[in-house]
Amino acid sequence: MNSPIRLALVGMGKIAHDQHVPAIAGNPAFELVATVSLHGEGVGGRPAFRDIAALAASGVSVDAVAVCTPPQVRREIAATAIAAGWHVLLEKPPGATLAEVAALSDAAATAGVSLFASWHSRHAAGVEPARAWLAGREVRRATITWREDVRVWHPGQAWIWGPGGFGVFDPGINALSIATRILPRPFFVERAELDVPANLAAPIAARVDFRDTAGAPIAMDLDFRQEGPQSWDIVVETDAGTLTLAKGGALLSLTEGEAPATGGALHGEYPALYDRFATLIREGASEVDISPLRLVADAFMCGRHVTVEAFVE
Ligand code: NAP
Numbered sequence: 001m002n003s004p005i006r007l008a009l010v011g012m013g014k015i016a017h018d019q020h021v022p023a024i025a026g027n028p029a030f031e032l033v034a035t036v037s038l039h040g041e042g043v044g045g046r047p048a049f050r051d052i053a054a055l056a057a058s059g060v061s062v063d064a065v066a067v068c069t070p071p072q073v074r075r076e077i078a079a080t081a082i083a084a085g086w087h088v089l090l091e092k093p094p095g096a097t098l099a100e101v102a103a104l105s106d107a108a109a110t111a112g113v114s115l116f117a118s119w120h121s122r123h124a125a126g127v128e129p130a131r132a133w134l135a136g137r138e139v140r141r142a143t144i145t146w147r148e149d150v151r152v153w154h155p156g157q158a159w160i161w162g163p164g165g166f167g168v169f170d171p172g173i174n175a176l177s178i179a180t181r182i183l184p185r186p187f188f189v190e191r192a193e194l195d196v197p198a199n200l201a202a203p204i205a206a207r208v209d210f211r212d213t214a215g216a217p218i219a220m221d222l223d224f225r226q227e228g229p230q231s232w233d234i235v236v237e238t239d240a241g242t243l244t245l246a247k248g249g250a251l252l253s254l255t256e257g258e259a260p261a262t263g264g265a266l267h268g269e270y271p272a273l274y275d276r277f278a279t280l281i282r283e284g285a286s287e288v289d290i291s292p293l294r295l296v297a298d299a300f301m302c303g304r305h306v307t308v309e310a311f312v313e
Pocket of ligand 1: 010011012013014015016036037038039040041050051068069070071073091092093120153157170
């Protein structure tokens with residue numbers, strides 16, 4: 001049997017604790033050997049470091065790292081890991097800019113290590129069946145509604161409101177990671193309006209109109225001020241009825257009452273994500289699909305930025 005991939009987690013915040021630690025513990029292909037975080041927080045007595053250079057100098061044997069920091073600091077950490085000869089999993093979004101992700105991709109190819117720009121929402125249970133069903137249909141229109149309460153899901157995360165923090169596009173890019181996977185044709189930004197609170201640098205809400213290459217409109221509505229029921233829904237109207245993906249890609253339904261094909265990551269997004277990382281490492285491959293990040297960058301670049309009322313958590 002192959003020995004497990006010795007993995008270090010970098011950025012011990014909400015997602016590292018909620019998802020990465022349990023997914024690694026449940027996957028025999030990996031062994032968690034160390035952690036890196038600003039406050040040097042460890043897991044279960046394993047060696048803990050305050051920066052990745054300290055890990056590299058420590059003598060702890062590492063094969064791979066998963067970078068779960070905010071996007072603004074990810075490039076330097078990933079570049080150091082690649083230079084050390086380690087495989088790298090990047091949390092979403094893979095970086096704060098497109099150019100830095102391209103540079104990481106080139107560096108990983110030169111170093112001969114695997115770079116995995118992960119999109120956890122693509123591993124939600126309904127996504128692959130939705131992709132399969134839509135592949136044979138004519139898409140007429142799609143709507144994406146991603147409305148959540150930032151106070152509940154990102155409490156105290158100042159980085160999300162800074163430059164490179166993405167604001168409401170931090171969850172919104174999850175919707176785009178699904179849409180770019182399931183919709184049969186490429187699509188692009190036609191018009192965007194970004195609401196930026198007067199006291200912050202990133203949008204709290206946004207409306208983006210996309211159009212696909214055959215002319216079908218795709219409307220996206222993002223809002224971080226949602227109270228009550230939360231929405232993470234994608235509705236696709238086709239020549240053969242309407243497909244709805246609800247709960248962030250977990251629930252698939254069809255108006256025609258047709259039973260969707262089963263499949264997808266029924267055991268959870270993050271376990272599937274680590275299975276994929278192990279496969280990439282075993283095969284000596286990388287996976288870096290920047291299409292969701294490119295659409296967000298385009299929305300920032302050609303959208304109208306509107307100053308709205310200050311927001312205090
Ligand atoms: P978070 O709770 O703020 O955690 C970020 C962590 O990164 C903090 O623990 C911080 O360390 C650490 N950190 C910051 N700069 C660092 C550096 N230079 N070196 C090492 N560690 C550093 O944020 P999060 O919610 O986990 O989100 C992190 C990323 O995961 C984001 O890109 C987000 O989009 C993605 N994500 C989040 C969720 C979610 O539900 N929250 C879901 C999926 C993906 P200290 O604690 O020591 O200050």
